[in-house]
Amino acid sequence: MVSRRTYLRGLLGAAVAIVLAPFVNLVAFFYRSDEASAQRQKIANLKELTPGTAVYFAYPKTGDPKIDNDPFRQYVLVMTNEGDLRVYSRVCVHLWCLPTYLPQKGALICPCHGTIYRENDGVAIEGPGAYQPYPTNALPMGVIEVDTNGDIWLVGIEGRIGYGREWQRIAPKDLVKRV
Amino acid sequence: MSGTAKNLREVFDSLWKWTVDRLERTTIVVYKFTVPKMYVSPFGYLGTLTAIVFAILGVSGAFLMFYYRPDVELAYLSVREIQEQIPFGFVMRNIHYHASNLMVLLAILHLYYQYFSGRYKIKNEVLWVTGVILGILTILEAYTGYNLIMNQRAMLAVNIGMGLTYSAPVLGPSLAPVFLGGGLFDLVVRFYALHVFILPLLMLLLAVVHFPRALVIDLPVISSVVGVIFIVGGLFPIELGVKFDPTQGLVEVPEWYLTAIYAFLRTGTERFTAGALLPLLFVILFLIIPFVDKSKKLSWRDRPFFTALGVASIVLIVVTTVWGFYVDFSKETPFEQLYIEPTLFYGSIGVMTLASFFVTYRYFGRQRHTVRPTPPRPIILSPRDSTLLMVVLLAFIVTTVAASFYTYTLSLPNHSMFWLGVAFMFLGLLLHVYRHHVNVEQRTRPAQVAEKAAA
Numbered sequence: 001m002v003s004r005r006t007y008l009r010g011l012l013g014a015a016v017a018i019v020l021a022p023f024v025n026l027v028a029f030f031y032r033s034d035e036a037s038a039q040r041q042k043i044a045n046l047k048e049l050t051p052g053t054a055v056y057f058a059y060p061k062t063g064d065p066k067i068d069n070d071p072f073r074q075y076v077l078v079m080t081n082e083g084d085l086r087v088y089s090r091v092c093v094h095l096w097c098l099p100t101y102l103p104q105k106g107a108l109i110c111p112c113h114g115t116i117y118r119e120n121d122g123v124a125i126e127g128p129g130a131y132q133p134y135p136t137n138a139l140p141m142g143v144i145e146v147d148t149n150g151d152i153w154l155v156g157i158e159g160r161i162g163y164g165r166e167w168q169r170i171a172p173k174d175l176v177k178r179v
Numbered sequence: 180m181s182g183t184a185k186n187l188r189e190v191f192d193s194l195w196k197w198t199v200d201r202l203e204r205t206t207i208v209v210y211k212f213t214v215p216k217m218y219v220s221p222f223g224y225l226g227t228l229t230a231i232v233f234a235i236l237g238v239s240g241a242f243l244m245f246y247y248r249p250d251v252e253l254a255y256l257s258v259r260e261i262q263e264q265i266p267f268g269f270v271m272r273n274i275h276y277h278a279s280n281l282m283v284l285l286a287i288l289h290l291y292y293q294y295f296s297g298r299y300k301i302k303n304e305v306l307w308v309t310g311v312i313l314g315i316l317t318i319l320e321a322y323t324g325y326n327l328i329m330n331q332r333a334m335l336a337v338n339i340g341m342g343l344t345y346s347a348p349v350l351g352p353s354l355a356p357v358f359l360g361g362g363l364f365d366l367v368v369r370f371y372a373l374h375v376f377i378l379p380l381l382m383l384l385l386a387v388v389h390f391p392r393a394l395v396i397d398l399p400v401i402s403s404v405v406g407v408i409f410i411v412g413g414l415f416p417i418e419l420g421v422k423f424d425p426t427q428g429l430v431e432v433p434e435w436y437l438t439a440i441y442a443f444l445r446t447g448t449e450r451f452t453a454g455a456l457l458p459l460l461f462v463i464l465f466l467i468i469p470f471v472d473k474s475k476k477l478s479w480r481d482r483p484f485f486t487a488l489g490v491a492s493i494v495l496i497v498v499t500t501v502w503g504f505y506v507d508f509s510k511e512t513p514f515e516q517l518y519i520e521p522t523l524f525y526g527s528i529g530v531m532t533l534a535s536f537f538v539t540y541r542y543f544g545r546q547r548h549t550v551r552p553t554p555p556r557p558i559i560l561s562p563r564d565s566t567l568l569m570v571v572l573l574a575f576i577v578t579t580v581a582a583s584f585y586t587y588t589l590s591l592p593n594h595s596m597f598w599l600g601v602a603f604m605f606l607g608l609l610l611h612v613y614r615h616h617v618n619v620e621q622r623t624r625p626a627q628v629a630e631k632a633a634a
Contacts, residue, residue: 030357032365066252071425072362091425096338098425112428113514128514133449136346160352162338162359163345 039155043087046150049079052103056090059142059154072161074098075142077152080119081106085176087142087154088122091162094129099139108139121172122165136164145177211393217618218611224395225289226310230386231401232282235408239275240375242267247327249371251364254329255422262419269592273412279321281408283436286314290465294489297477299469309389311465316382318436323374325434329367330420332431337366339433339444339454346451399611406603413597438503439496445503446521461492487540494535498528562623565616572609576602 002010039060049055055077058068067073074090078101088108090098097112101119108117115129122139124130129137140159146152158175159165202208221228246265248257261268290310293299299307322340326333344355359366421427433441443453472485479486502524510516560568579602586594 030360032361066250067361067364070251070362070364072359095428096334096425097428111426113512131447131514136342136450160345160355163342163355 041154043077043144043152043154046146046152049077049085051079051083052081054078054101054103059157071096071098075154076101076108077142077144077154078108078119082120084120084173085144085146085152086119086122086172087144087175088117089140089142089157089159089161091139092129093124093132093136093139093162093164094127096162121167123167132164134164134168135159135166138165138167140165141167141172141175143175143177145179147179209392210390213393213395215395215397217614218399219395219397221397221400222288222292224397225285225292226389226391227394227396228400228404229282229285229289230390230394232278232285232404232408233382233386235278235405236275236282237379239271239278242271243275244375247371249327249368251329251362251367254327254367255419258328259419269416270412270596273417273593273596274408276325276417277408277412277415279324280435281404281411283317283321286317290314291489291493294465294468295479295486297472297479297482297485300472300475300477304469306389306391307469308466309385311462313382313385313389315462316378316385320374320378320382321434321436323370323378326370327367327374328420329363329423331423331427332420332433334423335431336433336437337370339441342450343454346449347455348451351451399607399614402603402607402610406600406607409596409600409603411600413593413595413600416593416596432504432506435500435504439499440503442499442503442505442519442524445517445519446524447518448521461495464488464492483540487536490539491532491536495528495532498531502527559619560612560615562616562620565612565619568612569609569616572605572612575605576609579605 041059041061043057044055057075057077058070058073059075060073061068071091072089076088076090078086078088080086081103090108092099092110092112092115094110094113094115097110099108099110099115099117101108105116106119107125108119108122109115110117110127110129113128115124115127117124117129117139122141124132124137124139131137138159140157140161140163142154143156143158144152144154158170159167243261246257246261246268248254250257258272261272263269293307293310322336326337341355341359344358345351347354358369360369432438440454440458443457444450446453468485472482474482476482479489502519505519507516507518510518579598583595583598583602586592586598
């Protein structure tokens, strides 16, 4: 038998809980919506690319130069020497410098401490980045779609920018879709 | 004329009394402010000194807020403007920086003094635990502060901090973006919010619980502490560093209170274990001390085990900090210069820590009943001598402040700070001699009165 007092306390508790319920997802405040949901952005067209070329761009692009110039929004689209398409975050997983693509080496090379990332999967094979434990030894990758017109769209990011990617979990070629 | 002065004094006295009467309705009467009548060891009130330095940080920080811009591009430029263009900007920034270092240092000294004197016992557990948390918040406050400059050194620290947060199991991946936001343009604003509002607010709230009711306000020592900040600021003026540039690699070492963690990370050991779990274990050790050491004994002489543990922890901090500063410039690349051989690192800290523990334990295990050394005989100055000394000190103060003014006009702000610091030290000494003078006078007055009566 529930006493009258216990019943009323339960009622009070329920009232407080219901009033506070709308704040359950308050934590969403801390995440930008463009980070949370993948944004479709056109990067380039297949016609513009030949094996061993790179296109540098900002993602998600906002039009605000300050935000678009932020290192954490810098990406590179690479057509590898084998002709595969890859998109990488440009933030080196070592100390956040911005690597550039060197087609003759088939790699992305960091200007600061010389980490070398393979063009095919973005895994560091030389330099300080290579000494970091899995999964902090690979660049985050973009998920891309290539449509029938040859337009290349970036639709999402796999990995944590400035940190790494679980590259043994998803093969790089699975991040490129033909639609 | 003297009548007016007397009336004025009466007005001030009654105004003072009126105010004090009304303050009794407020919480301020909870605190018992003690202005010691004679020199007492500052070790006993290092906590109050830490709080005073915190207040200095609040004031100097408020000044800096008038010009600082929490913006990824403008932050560095605005700090440079403060440093080079704004009148007193150099001084304010140096006070703020060196006071932050001093606050961390005082907090650590405070912790160890309380530890070795067993002050965490006897209903002081809440004081102790809040103190340890305040210590961590102090380091976080200092960390978020020196990152606001957005120079290469700041970005190294941000990089390490974010890496550690990301590598935390379960929570890490969702916790890191809370600080990082959409990129560095968000990060700088969030760190700014943490630094100027959220963390200080938490610290103030915790301080309400942490403060004991009796607070010692010792003016000579406070003046000297201010003097130390100015002198160190003058001798080692804080530099701007190199603006963060993601195409330039530099060998940088973080602030001294973080180099210990940095040393762990440089061994290449798994990041979260090295940089977060091991320091966390260290913090937990301090948090649980009052619940482990249940004896009623307070003195470090009577607690050889905990004394040895404390000494070993100091050795651990010192050895890892020294490792953190170690850079092998004989190597070619920055990465090789910073790499620390794990076996050598863990071996050295293991051996040193254990050795210091056992040596201390054995030593104090045997010497439990040492006789306290007799304190040195106090120097007693006659009122005439102390007056003379005060005049000399005043002359020194006038000279050093004049030197400070002069060097400021020569655009040598660090020299100016140094001389002002020396002036503050002399002021502390002057306050001390003044107190001594008053004490001696009070002690000899009854004798003089008796002599006069006898004559």
